[in-house]
Amino acid sequence: MANELIFKNASELAGLLKSGEVSSVELTQAHIDRIESVGEAVHSFLHTSPASALATAREIDQRRSSGEKLHDLAGLPIAVKDNLTTLDAPTTAGSKMLEGWIPPYDATVVKRLRDAGMPILGKTNLDEFAMGSSTEFSAYGPSKNPWDLTRIPGGSGGGSSSVVASFQAPLALGSDTGGSIRFPASVTGTVGIKPTYGAVSRYGLIALASSLDQVGPVSRSVLDSAMLQDLIAGHDPHDSTSLPESLGSMTEAALKGSVKGMRIGVIRELNGEGFQAGVKQRFNESLEMLSKAGAEIVEVSCPSFEYSIAAYYLILPAEASSNLAKFDSVRFGLRVAPEGNPTIERVMAATREAGFGPEVKRRIILGTYALSSGAFDNFYGAAQKVRTLIQRDFDAAFAKADVLVSPCAPTTAFKLGEKISDPLAMYLNDIATIPANLAGVPGISVPIGLAPEDGLPVGIQFMAPARADARLYQVGAALEQLNEAAWGKRMMEFAPDLEAK
Amino acid sequence: MSSAKAELMKYEEALEKFEVVIGLEVHIELNTKTKMFCGCANVFGDEPNTNVCPICIGLPGSLPAVNRRAIESSISIGLALGCQIAPNGRFSRKNYFYPDLAKNFQTSQYDEPIAFEGEISVEVPSGKFFTVAIERAHMEEDAGKLTHIGGNTGRIQGAEYSLVDYNRAGVPLVEIVTKPIYGGGAEAPELAAAYVRLIREMVKGLGVSDARMERGNVRCDANVSIRPHGQEKLGTRTETKNVNSLRSIERAVRYEIQRQAAILAKGGTITQETRHWHEDRGATSSGRPKSDADDYRYFPEPDLVPVQPSAEWVEELRAKLPEQPAARRKRLQLDWGFSDLEFRDVVNAGLMDPIEETVAAGAKPQAARKWWTGEIARIANAEDKEVSELSISASDVVELANLVESGKINDRMAREVLTGVLAGEGRPGQIVTDRGLEMVSDDGALLAAIDAALAKQPDVLEKIREGKLQAAGAVIGAVMQAMKGTADAARVRELIIQRAAE
Amino acid sequence: MSEITPDLVRHLAGLARILVTDEEVTQLAQELGVIVDSVATISKAVEGDVPATSHPIAMANVMRDDVVEPSLTQEQALSGAPDSDQGRFRVAAILDEE
Ligand SMILES: [Mg+2]
């Protein structure tokens, strides 16, 4: 019988830790036990660090008992996506290229977790270098959706979504380049946020596409994510694209929880047409709830969103082809030497052949093409211009609405293996999430119930203007309450029990 | 790669037949405290891979952050070159694989350099002035250092393996690119060297670089093409890489002119390629041809935001610009009272800085000139070194000149002292004592030697009395020999004349 | 019809330093062809005078002071290297140029 503590939200647990009702060691041990019992089935972790997590927990308990004033999240365990560098644990980005690599430095966000006294339970699975929407491209095998172990937990951050959805950790860090936090949240009934580009430092995040990547929280409630964003956000001199200014308190915004007078813009091009019927149904119900709660629902149009997938699948591979050039067998990572007396050029080529999986190679070569002298203008160059058009669409839409809304994904969780051999079909999962990355604006996915046809979670996405992340927490928390009232309990409580080992 | 010696046309003949066009790319290593994109120390000569961090060895997850001082230095260089400063500049990535390049791309400026469209006036040894148009000056980062092990002594060919030290990786560079330089004619090689010398002087004067060529602080790639006189279309150019002394620049350009002329005269064609200069052979050799593989796939560096220097910032830096090299030259020549010829020799030998320092430390300008352009330059030349590589300081030269001036030592002794200084024996005064070089200033000892010499040449005094003063020479020689060179010849002469008058 | 020929794939793989077998070349040419065709529509979207956006959030002049920060130790720097020697990263011989 699992310790009931693990089913609580992070914000409740933080309260219990603070009041001394629960010790960090007890809480951390409860999660370690849970990992022991369901970890293998869900396969969320690529590496676990129970000893170091407990060491942190003990230290925090000691400091708390000596009366030291601690961070609100002190003692609360967390899981970290394995594309964030950690001094004390291997960081692989889901690739054979980095098997066993222990970085000599902590990512800025990891350092913030440590500074706050959060025990790090382990590193979570992802599609190799975050390229994918299902974790099926992880070199270490896919993670499973806790709602149905034959289904995908979303990607690339399926390790972080499934770890939270299966109560192996109350919180996790993810990264979102085109939906890698939000899509997994949507298909696992969890909450995931991609903050405004630059709100959270990317230093120590193994880059996929530098101008799109953003680190963000994964949790089981909007307030939980707000608390985590408040911890990890803020200027970092090591990241030149990090915003100099504070975006305010997300926790306060989540606690406000009202939508009265808020203008919510339904994007005509992403209003659920062509989406799975149950997704569209839940989406429309949520719009009604928001309207009843005092929000004004308006329609906006973003005609250039039509080109967002095309632009994304040029910009991402282009930047990735350059970011991933450093994996060359010289300074770190895998080295594969071909037979005979090879030159360094041949060693590099053989290493990259062996170390990268098929999706990574596909995207590197596509990106190399998009940047090559003959193709640049029509591909990469045009994609950057599309980015401008998408930003203009957002500007126009935000003139009419405080936040924009769409279903987070076209479908609920699909079956493992269903789309793996069809890259284009896989890319379409991100149709609703990609525009936010292209424009740098923040987006949140909040669970809004289960699709009637398959009983699987559906997520709604809100987007706000750049730097207005607080609005997402406000509207997200409000809708979460409305849905909990309508469904009678928290969404995660509908999740089936996982068979304990 | 052929090791066969290329055919060369005689230089004069080549110039009769062809017009020479050159273009120069000079890389200046800035002397910032830290690297271009990280806080690692920018220092020379440390243990390998000790001035490195996740950023400059390109570890996954690391991100660059621009050094403000490097930007300021680059703007100052741009201004000193008479360039416009771009109100919106940015960094790009130049993508290619090479093990000295930690990220396998170089962060560099591409289509938006920080400075563009300038010009400077360059004086060649003949005294003629040329205006060199500057296309751009842009910022980039240096690569690491490769050492090739095994095979024939450090060469890349035949090496068994290579070692990489990234201490230098990420050191800030400013690359200054000229527009094609026409009209250099026979003086094109000298013009190339004079241009690089001027750039070196300029960046040193700005205080933005140590400008030591022997350490690679200033590196030059020389583009050379030739075309028949009257032909409009430019000839195919070659780019000779990393020619790292002023003398080599001159020689490399001359060599390329002669080599290309020989090929064209025979109806051959020039291959567009990079070439390498071999100081030992005095020749260039074929490097890598330009090809498809040169698709660098430049794109804006997404990890860095644009650099937009405000007009106020630029004007602030402009106001701080030191005297320009041409004005400085004028001023120094006037201060020192050198003739045009004397001064040109000083400039062409690259000795303005040490002489200025020496004069500032208390030497008379002519004495400073004499030592630097004379004995010191001779030794440097003989050892095939730059004067700056010799271990002698301005204050050593001042001390040496004072010793001669005060009659403590003579010129011959001074040369010996100089050898001692260069050998690291200490300061000149110390060496005089240690080597027992002081001149005999005791008249008694000198007179004894004079009398001994006169005894062997009794008719000398008579000749002097008859007014044949040159007769004293034979006695002076004998006295100097007897005193093993420690006598002051002038004093000996005086004493002999005194004796004759007695 | 796609412009992604097997030869182009081979060239791109060379630029990207990835060894590819003939089979992979054939497969990649086919897969990339489909993707490139599907994204080729975007050049239509941006006819006319549209500026490019390379950074989603417009910022400028982010600079750090020229102050030395601690470096890694040599041991740390080399800790992840597949091979090292004499304090340096060791690689196979380089023969393609110079
Ligand atoms: Mg360059």
Ligand SMILES: [Zn+2]
């Ligand atoms: Zn560094």
